[in-house]
Amino acid sequence: MPALAPTEITGEIVWIGHVPDRETSLRSEPVHSAQLTYAGIPNEAHGGLTRPACVRVRSQYPKDTEIRNVRQLSVMSAEELAEVAADCGLDGFNPAHIGASLVIAGIPDFTHLPPSSRLQFPDGSAIVVDMENRPCHLPAKVINADHPSAGDKFKAAAKGKRGVTAWVEREGQIRIGDTVRLHVPDQRAWQP
Numbered sequence: 492m493p494a495l496a497p498t499e500i501t502g503e504i505v506w507i508g509h510v511p512d513r514e515t516s517l518r519s520e521p522v523h524s525a526q527l528t529y530a531g532i533p534n535e536a537h538g539g540l541t542r543p544a545c546v547r548v549r550s551q552y553p554k555d556t557e558i559r560n561v562r563q564l565s566v567m568s569a570e571e572l573a574e575v576a577a578d579c580g581l582d583g584f585n586p587a588h589i590g591a592s593l594v595i596a597g598i599p600d601f602t603h604l605p606p607s608s609r610l611q612f613p614d615g616s617a618i619v620v621d622m623e624n625r626p627c628h629l630p631a632k633v634i635n636a637d638h639p640s641a642g643d644k645f646k647a648a649a650k651g652k653r654g655v656t657a658w659v660e661r662e663g664q665i666r667i668g669d670t671v672r673l674h675v676p677d678q679r680a681w682q683p
Contacts, residue, residue: 506594531563567654568601578648616663
């Protein structure tokens, strides 16, 4: 019996980007298409099969411990991004400001997709949702460069709306305008 259930819920890729050098800036550079490899998007600062442990997993590992990279991609909802922009006092929000890899429109409650959900693209390539991407202070500097003081509001505005982190399960090519289909784990919610 399959452990993942395809849903009738689909979305559309409306933005693709990559962060070339995180040490220089968190800002993404927009592209029209991207190759997905097992290490993420080539030449992306968050890519790689492994990564050093960071604050996200500090309860499990000492800082800089080498671990599997399940944070290859930062994926956001177009609808949630619009809400974050409004809460920051902006008419719109450039995904490049927050280091986004993908922005997808049309999937409801995106930030709260179940971990291990799959987002599958037309060529069969797929990414796996790791978990909610918690907002941090790092985008503030990039946002404030274009919209003074709006970045200071980002962390609070993005709470519960920052999207998810994800990793590549099947390689392929994605493009703006591609449809993405949601598959979710076929299990009940955890009830400790």
